[in-house]
Amino acid sequence: MSLHQKFRMTRQRQVILDELKKVHTHPTADQVYAMTRGRLPRISLGTVYRNLEILSASGLIQKLELGRAQKRFDGNAENHYHIRCVSCGCVDDVMCSILTSIEQDLCKTSEYEILGHRLEFLGVCPRCKDKRTGTRKKMKKGGSYGIKGVTD
Amino acid sequence: MSLHQKFRMTRQRQVILDELKKVHTHPTADQVYAMTRGRLPRISLGTVYRNLEILSASGLIQKLELGRAQKRFDGNAENHYHIRCVSCGCVDDVMCSILTSIEQDLCKTSEYEILGHRLEFLGVCPRCKDKRTGTRKKMKKGGSYGIKGVTD
DNA sequence: TTCTATGCAAAGCATTTGCAAGTCC
DNA sequence: GGACTTGCAAATGCTTTGCATAGAA
Numbered sequence: 149m150s151l152h153q154k155f156r157m158t159r160q161r162q163v164i165l166d167e168l169k170k171v172h173t174h175p176t177a178d179q180v181y182a183m184t185r186g187r188l189p190r191i192s193l194g195t196v197y198r199n200l201e202i203l204s205a206s207g208l209i210q211k212l213e214l215g216r217a218q219k220r221f222d223g224n225a226e227n228h229y230h231i232r233c234v235s236c237g238c239v240d241d242v243m244c245s246i247l248t249s250i251e252q253d254l255c256k257t258s259e260y261e262i263l264g265h266r267l268e269f270l271g272v273c274p275r276c277k278d279k280r281t282g283t284r285k286k287m288k289k290g291g292s293y294g295i296k297g298v299t300d
Numbered sequence: 301m302s303l304h305q306k307f308r309m310t311r312q313r314q315v316i317l318d319e320l321k322k323v324h325t326h327p328t329a330d331q332v333y334a335m336t337r338g339r340l341p342r343i344s345l346g347t348v349y350r351n352l353e354i355l356s357a358s359g360l361i362q363k364l365e366l367g368r369a370q371k372r373f374d375g376n377a378e379n380h381y382h383i384r385c386v387s388c389g390c391v392d393d394v395m396c397s398i399l400t401s402i403e404q405d406l407c408k409t410s411e412y413e414i415l416g417h418r419l420e421f422l423g424v425c426p427r428c429k430d431k432r433t434g435t436r437k438k439m440k441k442g443g444s445y446g447i448k449g450v451t452d
Numbered sequence: 453t454t455c456t457a458t459g460c461a462a463a464g465c466a467t468t469t470g471c472a473a474g475t476c477c
Numbered sequence: 478g479g480a481c482t483t484g485c486a487a488a489t490g491c492t493t494t495g496c497a498t499a500g501a502a
Contacts, residue, residue, distance in 0.1 A: 154480090190483090192483070194467090257396075262423045265422065266418075267417060271416075272413040328491095346458080353493095
């Protein structure tokens with residue numbers, strides 16, 4: 149939480165970072181907990197929460213607060229948008245450029261000091277589209293993609 | 301929650317809707333609870349939650365899920381963006397047009413069926429800017445505004 | 453009259469925190 | 478050695494839910 153104190157790379161912290169970098173999914177805290185227990189059978193959920201907080205505050209990972217759903221964490225610390233499946237809750241990266249101008253535009257007209265923006269897309273993931281067999285509108289067939297394919 | 305059943309306009313529901321339309325702030329459930337107790341001293345928080353849910357599901361009001369903070373509710377049901385003060389947590393409307401093209405662009409490249417997007421700005425509200433007396437960077441002095449002025 | 457809504461209290465869930473013991477630099 | 482961390486468990490805070498009673502159509 150602090151980052152006003154130096155932070156140590158403990159084994160727990162390293163493993164959490166490792167596991168997070170290893171996957172392209174966007175795991176929740178309890179998923180990270182599960183992912184680390186193989187290597188650290190005695191780690192506690194509280195430690196996972198604390199470390200995810202510290203790692204994201206230090207910029208090594210990214211904390212995603214999409215909607216009011218459970219927080220998720222992204223081993224990719226670079227600024228990018230996400231899309232969330234309203235059906236299964238999975239989260240994928242969106243390959244589109246960051247909107248820089250909207251903040252500048254708002255600066256001109258707003259009394260606020262603008263610090264940033266948060267953009268998130270909602271949709272139905274390919275897997276869930278397939279599940280609802282036939283019975284729905286607007287079924288894309290095309291093959292191109294702009295979303296990194298991995299999931300929940 | 302349902303809306304598959306007809307819903308009745310009870311006194312509680314009406315008062316909640318009323319009070320919400322009356323203000324331009326974006327109250328949390330417990331603030332709505334406080335706002336209604338003047339007219340309905342015996343209303344319960346649970347009822348407030350249930351009705352806010354029903355009213356927003358029916359489109360009469362809007363439910364705001366900004367970050368993972370407490371939900372807020374907006375008597376203005378029209379689609380518009382919001383800005384949240386990182387210092388005091390207040391929420392204001394942002395007067396800028398809705399981005400329609402980003403979803404269409406994403407449609408072309410994404411395997412997802414795009415259903416919508418959620419955009420939220422972060423900043424420091426005028427009131428909080430004033431509080432930190434002088435001791436900070438980037439103090440706007442200008443008078444124009446693009447944000448409906450009312451607050452938390 | 454019938455089905456929905458209310459009040460109350462208890463439960464739920466994700467997350468945070470206090471504390472004594474352990475560990476890193 | 479001293480500050481930062483951990484594991485454990487309890488606490489927190491917002492929101493939801495079960496249930497018996499009340500109320501709208």
